[in-house]
Amino acid sequence: MTTASISIRSLAKSYGDLTALDSFDLEVEQGSIFGLLGPNGAGKTTLIRILTTLMRQSRGDASIEGLDIRTEGRAIRCMIGVVSQENSLDRYLTARENLELHARLHGMEKRLYKRRIDDLLELMGLSGRQKDFPDTFSGGMQRRLVIARALVHQPRLLFLDEPTTGLDPQSRRAVWEYIRSLAGSMTIFLTTHYLEEAEQLCDRIAIMDHGRLIALGSTQELKDRLTGATVYEIEFTGQEADHYAALLGSMSCVLNIRQIDHKVTVTLECWECLSEIVTALNGAAIRRISLKERTLEDVFISLTGEKVRE
Amino acid sequence: MLFQFQIKAPSSSARLRLLNILIVCLRRLNPRRLDCIFDFKLSLRGSLAIWQRDMLILRRSIFSELVAVVAYPLTMYLAFGIGMQGYIGMVEGVPYSLFIAPGLITMTAVSAAYNESVWSLWFHRRVQFTIESYRVTPISVSEIVIAKIFTGFTHGIIKGCAVGLVIFMITPFRFPLEHLLQYLLFLIPGSAFFSCAGIISGTVMDKPETIGKVEAVLVMPLIFMSGLFFPLSSYPLSVVPWVRALPTTALFDGARRALVAGDLLPLSVLQVSLSAFLTFVAAVYIFRYKMSE
Numbered sequence: 001m002t003t004a005s006i007s008i009r010s011l012a013k014s015y016g017d018l019t020a021l022d023s024f025d026l027e028v029e030q031g032s033i034f035g036l037l038g039p040n041g042a043g044k045t046t047l048i049r050i051l052t053t054l055m056r057q058s059r060g061d062a063s064i065e066g067l068d069i070r071t072e073g074r075a076i077r078c079m080i081g082v083v084s085q086e087n088s089l090d091r092y093l094t095a096r097e098n099l100e101l102h103a104r105l106h107g108m109e110k111r112l113y114k115r116r117i118d119d120l121l122e123l124m125g126l127s128g129r130q131k132d133f134p135d136t137f138s139g140g141m142q143r144r145l146v147i148a149r150a151l152v153h154q155p156r157l158l159f160l161d162e163p164t165t166g167l168d169p170q171s172r173r174a175v176w177e178y179i180r181s182l183a184g185s186m187t188i189f190l191t192t193h194y195l196e197e198a199e200q201l202c203d204r205i206a207i208m209d210h211g212r213l214i215a216l217g218s219t220q221e222l223k224d225r226l227t228g229a230t231v232y233e234i235e236f237t238g239q240e241a242d243h244y245a246a247l248l249g250s251m252s253c254v255l256n257i258r259q260i261d262h263k264v265t266v267t268l269e270c271w272e273c274l275s276e277i278v279t280a281l282n283g284a285a286i287r288r289i290s291l292k293e294r295t296l297e298d299v300f301i302s303l304t305g306e307k308v309r310e
Numbered sequence: 311m312l313f314q315f316q317i318k319a320p321s322s323s324a325r326l327r328l329l330n331i332l333i334v335c336l337r338r339l340n341p342r343r344l345d346c347i348f349d350f351k352l353s354l355r356g357s358l359a360i361w362q363r364d365m366l367i368l369r370r371s372i373f374s375e376l377v378a379v380v381a382y383p384l385t386m387y388l389a390f391g392i393g394m395q396g397y398i399g400m401v402e403g404v405p406y407s408l409f410i411a412p413g414l415i416t417m418t419a420v421s422a423a424y425n426e427s428v429w430s431l432w433f434h435r436r437v438q439f440t441i442e443s444y445r446v447t448p449i450s451v452s453e454i455v456i457a458k459i460f461t462g463f464t465h466g467i468i469k470g471c472a473v474g475l476v477i478f479m480i481t482p483f484r485f486p487l488e489h490l491l492q493y494l495l496f497l498i499p500g501s502a503f504f505s506c507a508g509i510i511s512g513t514v515m516d517k518p519e520t521i522g523k524v525e526a527v528l529v530m531p532l533i534f535m536s537g538l539f540f541p542l543s544s545y546p547l548s549v550v551p552w553v554r555a556l557p558t559t560a561l562f563d564g565a566r567r568a569l570v571a572g573d574l575l576p577l578s579v580l581q582v583s584l585s586a587f588l589t590f591v592a593a594v595y596i597f598r599y600k601m602s603e
Contacts, residue, residue: 084446
């Protein structure tokens with residue numbers, strides 16, 4: 001039987017009249033990689049700050065590895081590692097000294113942390129730069145150092161708050177590899193704006209908005225939750241795209257239609273409608289008809305809306 | 311641990327009353343209560359780690375720090391102590407250069423303590439976010455603030471001693487060793503007081519320009535008007551009690567008398583020490599409150 005690493009019951013946080021978290025319920029299994037998605041201001045950072053004991057909730061309960069966040073803050077902080085949005089590295093300490101300070105704050109003995117830091121610097125590819133100051137590092141190296149710092153005391157639960165924001169694709173993929181390599185050895189709680197990141201890394205994903213949990217499941221489960229509508233992309237070779245777009249748009253089984261140059265994207269009520277479409281297109285010069293796979297982004301937008309948040 | 315003490319009181323009933331008061335005070339100071347106030351858990355491991363980090367940084371830049379910190383008071387000493395000496399002559403029975411020397415040493419120490427605390431805390435909280443990284447480790451908020459207070463205090467003592475040493479080396483300013491010990495009774499709580507005040511400023515002020523304004527409008531006037539360059543007798547009689555009520559006056563005036571004349575003013579020591587303690591409690595409370603927001 002798997003037990004919950006994080007258990008949240010009716011958690012709420014208000015700042016005056018503003019409700020940042022509202023009756024939030026969640027369970028995260030031990031050893032899993034859990035992703036939390038939401039637009040800006042959805043309440044993700046508030047939730048992480050409460051779970052990492054940096055902030056008190058207004059109402060509700062939450063526990064980390066069975067320990068109450070209200071009363072067992074110190075014990076919880078012993079077993080969690082936190083990678084915050086900001087790098088928060090000490091620019092006046094070398095890479096190694098940053099890790100050593102963290103180890104001392106965790107009360108580790110020198111003989112234990114010395115070896116552990118050697119291993120982590122090796123794992124993160126920073127051994128050769130351990131005596132350099134973080135200011136001289138690239139963004140990707142700084143991020144790897146922050147992750148290494150969060151792992152020094154061998155946490156059972158790792159919080160990653162937008163760990164790859166601002167990194168180039170290569171550095172982002174390198175960080176993903178490190179996160180994947182940790183899978184199974186600890187629970188990972190990840191927030192991100194990159195939906196591809198969540199799709200690539202997470203076993204389960206929660207989507208929140210306005211402080212509430214609005215969807216929860218695996219990537220596939222979330223995609224399956226979208227309406228039964230099916231989207232096809234039709235690419236015409238000649239100048240007939242306008243004509244056929246108008247024709248398809250008049251059909252009852254077509255829910256939505258969009259045209260960009262020679263490409264027409266049609267949203268059908270269900271996949272069975274495809275035969276009607278093919279019949280209607282009889283004789284048309286078509287280069288390609290392809291089924292457009294639903295992405296996590298489609299799910300995210302359908303649940304949280306397209307409006308840009310302040 | 312067993313303590314022995316003797317209560318001196320005019321009668322046995324007065325002694326009994328004093329004993330009762332002492333017992334009540336000790337009960338109120340039990341560790342569990344202290345724990346509620348400061349959240350130490352009787353462990354200062356985190357404070358020690360952060361203080362060691364700050365000392366490592368200080369050690370790396372000690373030369374440039376000392377050059378910068380010695381230059382200002384030394385210039386003041388040369389300009390006022392040497393330059394103005396011929397015009398001012400004796401003040402309170404001592405040459406003017408001797409009169410201002412203890413104040414300059416004290417000013418260096420407390421300014422260094424204040425500046426280190428205020429800027430260090432502001433920088434770590436608002437720019438580098440290292441306070442946040444400390445807070446997700448199993449140390450308490452109180453341990454962080456105590457570390458920063460001790461760092462400011464250490465900066466103050468080291469820099470004050472450095473200025474004192476330079477003044478001692480290049481000027482005829484001399485004093486007996488026992489005066490120095492009495493002087494330290496002011497310098498230590500004085501540096502602690504200013505370090506705690508710096509922590510409060512660094513905690514409540516989010517903009518660096520505000521920190522600069524407070525220093526210009528409050529801290530420096532408090533230092534300069536406490537008899538650093540002139541005796542308190544220069545003030546109108548009606549103002550003197552108000553000026554004497556300031557902890558900075560007790561510090562600067564008391565420190566000078568201790569170092570120059572060997573006069574130890576216990577009430578002034580008490581006033582500075584009490585101010586340091588109250589500011590310490592306030593600093594810890596305000597920092598914890600701010601962190602919980």
